[in-house]
Amino acid sequence: MSFVLIIGAKSDMAKETARVYAKNGYNLYLGARNAKELENFKTDIEVRTSVHVELLEFDITAYDTHQKIYDGLKEKPLGVIVVSGYMVEQKLAQKDWDESLQTINVNYTGAVSILNIVANDFEKERRGFIVGVSSVAGDRGRKANYIYGSAKAAFSAYLGGLRNRLYESGVSVLTVKPGFVDTKMTQGLDLPEKLTAQPEDVALDIFNAQQKGRNILYTKSIWLLVMLIIKHIPEFIFKKLSI
Template sequence: MSYVLIIGAKSDIAKEVARIYAKNGYNLYLVARDCDSITDLAKDIKIRSNVNVKLCEFDIAKFETHQSFYNGLEEKPLGVIVVAGYMSEQKECENNFEKTLNTINVNYTGAVSILNIIANDMEKNKNGFIIGVSSVAGDRGRKANYIYGSSKAAFSTYLSGLRNRLFESKVQVLTVKPGFVATKMTAGLDLPAKLTAQPENVAEDIFVAQQKGKDILYTKSIWGLVMLVIKHIPEFIFKKMSI
């Protein structure tokens, strides 16, 4: 069976995505900055699903390592899922450009760096799928998180263009826009229960959307409607709001 490459495999969403792809017979490359904490996860997935699971060190912000990382994969993956992300504190970013730059590099530049390499290969082979986990925060800039939001907006736009480019090569590109998800990224935030998804539900939604050949996924689905309303609020009103 083919390999799926999961980038940012220590993320709570990524762990559930790994389980669901393995359950459906896919072999896995799980890649993250420091894989020690996911060796048990890898063993557990191997035993439960009887698939190959390979762990590799990978830092999405170390662009110079990306080509050799990809060249080193014995079997090239059928699919790649970029889950790595960094939600910075907005106020900290306003006063610390290093934080701002890391937000942009993890959420956008790093994803572009590795996906440019993989997309060229998939385009040549006329086969494969690419999934990018962006965010509803990229749909409209808000004062509470526009540094993070703008990096996700850039990523969503990149994925849209990539989808357009790879359509003729029959390579699927899926943009995932989660709303609130209960993970370590949002631990400590007071999230509204009705609008908050669990990582296993997000993973299930991602798998189903990818298998159906979808382009854009809002998860929970209610976020599609919420963002439609938010995107249509006129700017002269929106700029005065605190949401």
């Protein structure tokens, strides 16, 4: 069975996604920094299923390593899922350039670096799927979260362009826009229950949307409506709001 490459595999959302793909028979490359910390998780998947799991040392901001790592895969993946994300408090990112840069690099620059390589390969082979986990935060800049949000906005735009380019080659590109998700990244935040998804539900949504060849996925789906409203508030009003 085919391999799926998951980048940023240490996050809760990535792990649940890995479990869903494994359950459906896909072998896995799990890419992350200090990948050996994923040994227990590799065992978890191997006990649950009979798929093959390989850990890859992968730093999304070490751009010059990406080509070599991708070329080194003994079997090219059928699909690539980029889940990497980096979010600090907005106030910290505003003050600290290094934090701003890290936010941009993990959420956008690094993703572009690896997906350029993947896209060239998939286009040539005329097969494959790409999933990018962006965020509803990229749909409109808000004072509470615009550095992270703008990096995700760039990533969403990139994925849109990629989808357009790869359409003719039969390669599907899915943009995932999660709202609040109950993960380690959001631990301690008081999230509204009705708007907050569990990572295992997001993972299932991603799998189903990807298998159906969909383009953009809001998860939970209520976020499609929420963002539709937020996007349509006129700027002269929006600039006065605190949401």
